Amino acid sequence: MPLHRRQLLGLFGGLPFAAVPGVLRAAGRRITDSAGRAVAVPDRVTKVFPAGPPASIFLYMMAPDLLAGWSRVLRGKERAGIAETYHGLPEIGRLTGRGGSANLETVMVMKPDLILDYGSVKPTYISLADRVQAQTGIPYALIDGRFDNIAKSFLTLGDLIGRPERGRACAAKAQTIIDGLAAARAAIPTADRPRVYYGRGADGLQTGAKGAINVELLGHAGAVNVADQAGEGGLTKVSLEQILGWDPDVVLTTDPNFFDLIWTHDVWKTLPAVKAGRVYLSPTVPWGWFDRPPSANRLIGLHWLLAVLYPDRFLQGLADRARDFYSFFYHLDLDADRLAMILGPGSHPGNPRKP
Amino acid sequence: MEPALVIWARRGVLAMLGLGAVALLFFAAATVGQFPVSLSDVARILWEGLTGLPQDVSDRARAVVMDIRVPRLASALLVGLALSAAGATYQAVFRNPLVAPDILGVTSGAGLGAVLAIFLSLPVAAIQGMAFVFGLGAVTLVYAVSRAVKGAHDPILVLVLAGVVIGAVMGAGIAVLTYLADPYDQLPAITFWLMGSLAGVTFSDLGNAWPAVALGLGPLLFLRWRVNLMSLGDDEARALGVDTERLRLILVVCATLATSSVVAIAGTIGWVGLIIPHMARFVVGPEFSRLLPATILMGSVYLLGVDTIARAATTVEIPLGVLNAFVGAPLFLWVLARARLSWR
Numbered sequence: 001m002p003l004h005r006r007q008l009l010g011l012f013g014g015l016p017f018a019a020v021p022g023v024l025r026a027a028g029r030r031i032t033d034s035a036g037r038a039v040a041v042p043d044r045v046t047k048v049f050p051a052g053p054p055a056s057i058f059l060y061m062m063a064p065d066l067l068a069g070w071s072r073v074l075r076g077k078e079r080a081g082i083a084e085t086y087h088g089l090p091e092i093g094r095l096t097g098r099g100g101s102a103n104l105e106t107v108m109v110m111k112p113d114l115i116l117d118y119g120s121v122k123p124t125y126i127s128l129a130d131r132v133q134a135q136t137g138i139p140y141a142l143i144d145g146r147f148d149n150i151a152k153s154f155l156t157l158g159d160l161i162g163r164p165e166r167g168r169a170c171a172a173k174a175q176t177i178i179d180g181l182a183a184a185r186a187a188i189p190t191a192d193r194p195r196v197y198y199g200r201g202a203d204g205l206q207t208g209a210k211g212a213i214n215v216e217l218l219g220h221a222g223a224v225n226v227a228d229q230a231g232e233g234g235l236t237k238v239s240l241e242q243i244l245g246w247d248p249d250v251v252l253t254t255d256p257n258f259f260d261l262i263w264t265h266d267v268w269k270t271l272p273a274v275k276a277g278r279v280y281l282s283p284t285v286p287w288g289w290f291d292r293p294p295s296a297n298r299l300i301g302l303h304w305l306l307a308v309l310y311p312d313r314f315l316q317g318l319a320d321r322a323r324d325f326y327s328f329f330y331h332l333d334l335d336a337d338r339l340a341m342i343l344g345p346g347s348h349p350g351n352p353r354k355p
Numbered sequence: 356m357e358p359a360l361v362i363w364a365r366r367g368v369l370a371m372l373g374l375g376a377v378a379l380l381f382f383a384a385a386t387v388g389q390f391p392v393s394l395s396d397v398a399r400i401l402w403e404g405l406t407g408l409p410q411d412v413s414d415r416a417r418a419v420v421m422d423i424r425v426p427r428l429a430s431a432l433l434v435g436l437a438l439s440a441a442g443a444t445y446q447a448v449f450r451n452p453l454v455a456p457d458i459l460g461v462t463s464g465a466g467l468g469a470v471l472a473i474f475l476s477l478p479v480a481a482i483q484g485m486a487f488v489f490g491l492g493a494v495t496l497v498y499a500v501s502r503a504v505k506g507a508h509d510p511i512l513v514l515v516l517a518g519v520v521i522g523a524v525m526g527a528g529i530a531v532l533t534y535l536a537d538p539y540d541q542l543p544a545i546t547f548w549l550m551g552s553l554a555g556v557t558f559s560d561l562g563n564a565w566p567a568v569a570l571g572l573g574p575l576l577f578l579r580w581r582v583n584l585m586s587l588g589d590d591e592a593r594a595l596g597v598d599t600e601r602l603r604l605i606l607v608v609c610a611t612l613a614t615s616s617v618v619a620i621a622g623t624i625g626w627v628g629l630i631i632p633h634m635a636r637f638v639v640g641p642e643f644s645r646l647l648p649a650t651i652l653m654g655s656v657y658l659l660g661v662d663t664i665a666r667a668a669t670t671v672e673i674p675l676g677v678l679n680a681f682v683g684a685p686l687f688l689w690v691l692a693r694a695r696l697s698w699r
Contacts, residue, residue: 053539072537094538201544202479203555209671230670235543237672239554241423244415245390254540257478266557267422270414293539 031159034144034152035121037129041139042113045161049107049138051095051117054145054295057287058118060086061296061329062157062170068092068112071102074286080338081286083331095132108136114160118153118295119145147216150296151175173328177299178220181306184313185222194309195224197248197273198291204251204258204268205240209233213294221305223250240267247272250309251279254292259346280308281346286330300325304347311349318348373652377432380656384428384663389670390419401425422557430556430564431662432655434617435627437568439654440647441610442628443635444575447582447643448606449511455629456614459518459607462625463525464493465618466549467532473544474532482548483560483619487567489525490615497521498607510589510600550674551622553662560620571613574605575647582606582643624658626679630687631657637690657683 028043048066050056056071064083069092079087093102095115107115115132117125121142133140141160143153151171158167198215200206208215210228212235218225226246230236244267251273253259259281262268273279282290282301289301303321306314322342323334334342386397399410400420441456449458457463468489472482500517501510529549536542575582581602584592589599618624634657635649661682665673 200540201547202473202477202482205552205554205672206543206547227671233671237547237552237554237674238670239389239423239666239672241419241666242389242670242672244419244423255476257476261478266559267418270418270422291539292537 029162031141031156033141033160034149034156035126035129035142037126037142039114039139039141039160041141041160041162043162045113047110047112047114048161049092049095049110049112049115051102051115051140052119053094053293055116055118055143057293057295057297058143058145058153058157059116062154062166063161063163064331066161068110077341078284078286081326081330081332081342085331104132104136107132107138112138114138115140116143116157116160117141118143145295146213147220147294147298150178150299153296170329174296174299177302177325181302181314182220185220185306188222188310188313192310193222193224194249194278195226195246196250196252196309197226197243197246199251199253199258199262200235200255200291202255202257202261204253204255204262205243206235206237208291209236214291216294217290217298217301217305220302221309223305223309244271249273249278252282252290252305252308253279254282254284254288254290256281279346280348281344283342283344283347285342296329299329308347308349315349319343370648373648377652377656377659380659381428381432384659385420385424387663387667388419388424389667390415390423392416392419396420426558426561427553427556427662427666428659430553430561430620431659433561433565433568434553434621434624435631435658436651436655437572437613437617438624438628439631439635439650439657440572440575441614443632443643443647443650444582444606444610445628446632447585448603448610449515450586450588451515452633453629454515455625456610457522457625457628458515459497459611460493460522460525461490461611461614462618462623463522463529465490465615466623467493467525467528469548469619469622470529470532470545473541473548474536476541479555483563487615487619490618491611493521493525494518494607494611494615498604510603547674548622549676551624551676551679552665552672552674553621554666554672556620564616564620567616568613571609571611571616572651574609578602578605579644579647582647586641586643621675624676624679626676626683627654627658630683634687634690637693 030038030040033039045066047068048059049068050059050071053071056067059067060082064086067086067089069090071092071094073091074082092106095102095107095117115138117129117140119125121144125142129140129142143156145153151174154170154174155167158164158170196218198207198218207227208225209230209232210225211232214235215225226248227238229246230238251262251271259279262274262279268274282288283304284292287293287295287297289304290298300322303314303318307318319339322339326332326334382401385401386394396412396416397420399412400417402408403410404421404425438456445454445456445458446452465486468485468487469482472485497514497517500521501514505513533542533545536545581597584595584597585599585602592599631654632646632650635646635653639645639649661678662675664682665675665678
């Protein structure tokens, strides 16, 4: 019965009739994804459809030649952060998340060997994966997007796309970054660990509460998120008075408008962290280093975060680390100009814009 | 008939009582918040603000009270009174109790302007500016459309229909931008804006908003006796010498100006403009010259109270639009029930 439906949909989607049994027949390997689902993938994977921006970034880092397209095409200066070969990939929309914009029939016309989603593996996404897989006949794999599991997720993706050696290399690289920084961080006395406020939006009043994926990196950097006191949650809105009450040591943001505002705003500028110049704008080329979207792009952000929080220990070596990271994961050799553009003013200590 | 002097004296006393109640509430609301400031410090800081006599308080406490709480309380008063006065005016103009300030598309227009600014990653001042301009633009468009298709139809009906149509188009525009927005960056900002909040309001925002509100409400207060005549219907009002078409235009322009200037700083805050005029009507009756001041008083007090809960009840802000419905609905039902009892 499901086979009939698949065939019918395959026909409507423009997929050649014979290709549907072909996909099923070629399912020589069954790989278990992060949600524990056994996904049947063809022996040779040549094209992968990313379900959303985090998946497209993860896949680009691992095997850019397999990308069917970008969920959201890079715009303006963001393009300077990836290899030119992949500038021209088409925009294919999102299949999941808040309001999918990809059309299932378009997906089928593209004939990917695999649909990949990277992020939450909660029941909503599992059921969505099962539905899309049943409708299109294309295997759909879910990979855990939590920062802690980056290395493991690289291994899983390596198995899925039939490139275990690249998977192992990426996993090892990621683990080296995380472990190396964790060891250095462990040496920092608890008393020196700053209390951080992460401000989003043009007014800086949106923040990630305890457990929000947007602030996951703070824990890894040994910092305290002041908004933890607001309890568990995702993104929330807080008042200026609350932030003054929290009195953070450092303010982080990804929003250039907020970064401009904070130095001149009547209230923000009275915050001791602002007076001390400890406000940092995260680099965002090609993707955010701290957040936006919360994918494996945050690996380099961890070193950056440590550099702005503990400049004495970590600022040195950030540029080399960034060059190495972009070369290995973003397939791009950074020259000095481009590196300076990416780091930008305001993203690191030594160039604070004091009020 | 009572002598005019008695009537005026009674009005004066009532006005003083009303303003006294607002001042008292303002002080009470200024004492609560997430940042600990003692009651006596709040009193001293406010006294210092009023008289200019320097008081011995910490700079942090002064910043919290004078730069955060006072502008926020003042903006709650301003937003509440502007929305409810605009609501009462629209209800009178359209002779319909179900009308709210967004009937002519001002709220959805302002929403589209703000969402577009967020989509283009513009700073806060531009978000407010675009909300204001788009709010006014939407109503101008509605008015132009209604003039163009007027013909033999009832002018009020045409105006309301044009408002519904333009409002729907603006809503669709918001939906398109929401759909295209970066879900990891802009979408949360859009959602928060559409829920309404006074969290980041400063004196400079207030400075931009209040002249426009004053410009809108001033004529309404002066014309409030004439508004009564509109309730008789166009023909009767015209027979009494009122140019209804012109009066309606003036009232709509005034109410729209007030609404869009406060929506620009506060985001979408529904419900106040619909409900407060009704509550005021239960208290002082439908006569517009009394209804408008009562509405203004009740609207400002109401939003001041609700916003105080929104900012002080929990560590994170409770969205004003959400709380507004949760607090406003039971309150309104209670008043409704009470009013029916007393009418019997």
